[in-house]
Amino acid sequence: MSKRALTSRDIAKLAGVSQTTVSRVLQGSDLVLPKTRQEVLDVIARLGYLPSPAARSMRTRRTNTVALVVANLALNPLYPVMLQLLSSALRRKGLYASVWEAENFDEETMHALSETPVDGVIVATAMDSALPFLMRIAERKPLILVNRTVVSDLFDQISSDNVAGGALVARYFDEHSRRRVGLITTASQPCPSPIRDREAGYTAELLRRGIRMDEDAIVRVAHFSYQTGFEAAQTLLERNNPDSIFCVNDIIAIGALDGARALDAAIPGDLWVVGYDDIPMCAWRSIGLTTVRVPIEAMVDAAVGRLCERLESNSIPARNILLPNEIVFRNSSGQ
Secondary structure (H helix, E strand, O other), X not given: XXXXXXXXXXXXXHHOOOHHHHHHHHOXXXXXXXXXXXHHHHHHHHHOOOOOHHHXXXXXXXXXXXXXXXXXXXXXXXXXXXXXXXXXXXXXXXXXXXXXXXXXXXHHHHHHXXXXXXXXXXXXXXXXXXXXXXXXXXXXXXXXXXXXXXXXXXXXXXXXXXXXXXXXXXXXXXXXOOOOEEEEEEOOOOOOHXXXXXXXXXXXXXXXXXXXXXXXHEEEEOOOOHHHHHHHHHHHHHHOOXXXXXXXXXXXXXXXXXXXXXXXXXXXXXXXXXXXXXXXXHHOXXXXXXXXXXXXXXXXXXXXXXXXXXXXXXXXOOOEEEEOOEEEOOOOXXX
């Protein structure tokens, strides 16, 4: 039998097992008995088969593939940037990405991720409601959370300090005598951790500085988009006349800029608008959005680095890594 012609069907016949069993061995599935697995490995060794990547995976129990779970690729430019950075960082480590787009974890998603032959999982969409599913994935393979966090110390979580980032904006407004402040945030419940923390940091720092923000100075949108930001800014200007608005992400901030301009508000003379994330569009000359920059490259490097450590030993203690943010000043506010 030609070595090059050897297939999983040949292996199955010689080992006295089904082709499905051979496929499970190749995938590193736990559904194969150790004795059966060894019989299949013995056939490969006896024939001196030159291993394909799948056969190497069979011996090492590694696929060199990592599942990347992201969401809102079509709505939030932050996620395509994060996906590209994660994929590149993995390739530099000799790993490959398998991309999953899923905003909410459910039983089906958890089961698929648990059973898929990947070495580890990096999740950028975690919510506290998904904690039971995340725990079950973490029982089977290394799991890293990036950008979002949940209330758990069972797996690594890498994020930026969104509470401090929100406080930075409040301090910036106060130090420049902008005290008729507004906020555009989400109405969604449960709320993703970055948005919840940005809002909490902003409102707490305002209160600490003696600035009270009434409920009519807050607009909560059903989802983040240019249009909801446009309409929210107009609502705020018509009912509250703020001199500054903090938007908890850049997409709604860009919409807010145009919504304010449509009502003839002079920016930054009459109104300052500050966003969060620093997506690439913020630097466009026609936009010029002041925003809080998320250290996305540092988060990605930390997430991939931590995953590689776990691939060597998944028993190491979990860490919660919190990285600092900074404000990037552009034309939508003063200096």
